[in-house]
Amino acid sequence: MPKRKKVKGKTRTKRKKTRSAKMTARRKSAAVRKKSAKKTPVRRASPKKARPGAGEPIKARRVSPPGKSVAAAPTPSLPKPPMTPEKRIGIVTHYYSHLSVAILRLESGMLRIGDMIHIRGHTTDFSQRVDSLEIDHAPATEVGPNDDFGLKVIGHVREHDVVYKVLP
Numbered sequence: 001m002p003k004r005k006k007v008k009g010k011t012r013t014k015r016k017k018t019r020s021a022k023m024t025a026r027r028k029s030a031a032v033r034k035k036s037a038k039k040t041p042v043r044r045a046s047p048k049k050a051r052p053g054a055g056e057p058i059k060a061r062r063v064s065p066p067g068k069s070v071a072a073a074p075t076p077s078l079p080k081p082p083m084t085p086e087k088r089i090g091i092v093t094h095y096y097s098h099l100s101v102a103i104l105r106l107e108s109g110m111l112r113i114g115d116m117i118h119i120r121g122h123t124t125d126f127s128q129r130v131d132s133l134e135i136d137h138a139p140a141t142e143v144g145p146n147d148d149f150g151l152k153v154i155g156h157v158r159e160h161d162v163v164y165k166v167l168p
Contacts, residue, residue, distance in 0.1 A: 086118055086164035092157050093148065102153045104163055105146075111165065112142040119153070121161030128154045 089111060094103040102119075111117070111130060118127045133140045134150040143149045 085167040087167060088162060089117075089165045090163045092119070092121075092159055092161040092163065094159060095153075095157050097156065100153055101150050102157045103148060103150055105148050106143055108145050109165060110142055110144055116166035118164040118166055119155075119157055119161050120164065121158055124155065124157050124161050126155045127166065 087109060088107070089109045090104045090106040092102050093105050095101070096103075111133070113130050113133060115130045116127060117130060119125075130151065132152045133143055135143065135147060140149065
């Protein structure tokens with residue numbers, strides 16, 4: 001059977017625009033454009049804001065001789081509130097934000113419902129009363145050392161925050 005040659009499609013040539021079409025296109029676009037009038041800037045007589053030290057003489061500063069350091073005067077500090085005695089009892093191991101529940105690991109001591117605790121960390125610092133304790137999803141009234149338990153907290157806590165028991 002003889003092979004047939006592939007037939008190439010005829011390419012169409014682009015139709016050239018006539019000179020009159022080009023001229024009308026140019027004329028239309030030129031008619032649409034308008035030159036904007038130059039606006040003169042309006043100057044208002046408003047006082048300039050004074051920069052600090054713009055018209056003031058430079059004040060002389062005391063410069064200590066090299067090798068000697070000038071001791072800074074101690075700033076008066078506010079009186080600190082009396083510290084309540086606290087004992088470190090554990091750390092936060094996990095926090096569930098949608099439940100506001102912290103998982104704590106008790107290192108030493110006992111913790112009961114009604115005790116006051118203080119949770120302190122890098123960005124955490126609050127005190128609260130223990131309202132609910134849970135060990136393995138079961139309610140509990142007290143927990144002992146080396147127990148992992150859940151505690152409903154009033155603020156956001158993070159892992160490795162330290163838990164203190166406020167002593168009466």
